[in-house]
Amino acid sequence: MGKRKKYDYEFRLQCVEAVLKGQGSITSIAKENGIDRANLRLWLKFYEAYGESGLKTRAKRHYDLSFKLSILKVIEQERLSLREACARFNIGSESVIIHWRRVYESEGKAGLVPKSKGRPATMKLPIKRKAKSPTRPLTREEELLKENEYLKAENELLKKLQALVQADKKQKPS
Structure with missing residues (x-):
């Protein structure tokens, strides 16, 4: 083609x-x-x-569900040719109506509903983030808990780094 x-x-x-x-x-x-x-x-x-x-x-036009259904209904009732339907309803190409007919026969009304195009407006974040702490000052206990959490994370990171270095040394004998 x-x-x-x-x-x-x-x-x-x-x-x-x-x-x-x-x-x-x-x-x-x-x-x-x-x-x-x-x-x-x-x-x-x-x-x-x-x-x-x-x-x-004509620029690419978008037709709503009721318009598509009414055109398919009129074509069926009045036995219009595709060319006559295009001229009567000001549709640029016969292939548009052929596509609507195929989709309607295979999926029903749901297939004719206009679908949004492009990337979704908002993307979901894979990790839930903690809410920001309130603006009030932290108590001594809360400060210590926060520091403890930070030190635990730092310790875990250093352990992983050391394990990677050890694994690298085993793979590359000097």
């Missing part, structure tokens, strides 16, 4: 106007300009429904 080619607004308008002025059929104008007939037909539908603004490229 090749890369999708994008056509600028002026080119689309020129092709549509050529068809409307009777300078050739959809097939002949599509062939002359090296585009697919289906694209030209879709451009014509958009032009007929929305005028020149219908040919302008």
Whole structure:
């Protein structure tokens, strides 16, 4: 599958106007300009429904759940083609509707709910941190407990460092 080619607004308008002025059929104008007939037909539908603004490229749009469901329902009830549905509801590509249909058939309504994109706003810290001590001054007993805790941690760190040095000496005999 090749890369999708994008056509600028002026080119689309020129092709549509050529068809409307009777300078050739959809097939002949599509062939002359090296585009697919289906694209030209879709451009014509958009032009007929929305005028020149219908040919302008649309930024990525986000549709809510109710809109997606209503479009799928109308397509089913009125037996609309994908091209007609795109033109009627101003959706840029038929593939969008095809995707909605597949997701709805496999996951139901839950699959059509818009999902947030990107990294979560806040990350959870793996270690719970102690709350800051109150601003009141520490009692003598609390100071001693804090110092004792610090010395125990320092002692553990030194023991681990000494064990690493011993292990390193055993691995590299001099």
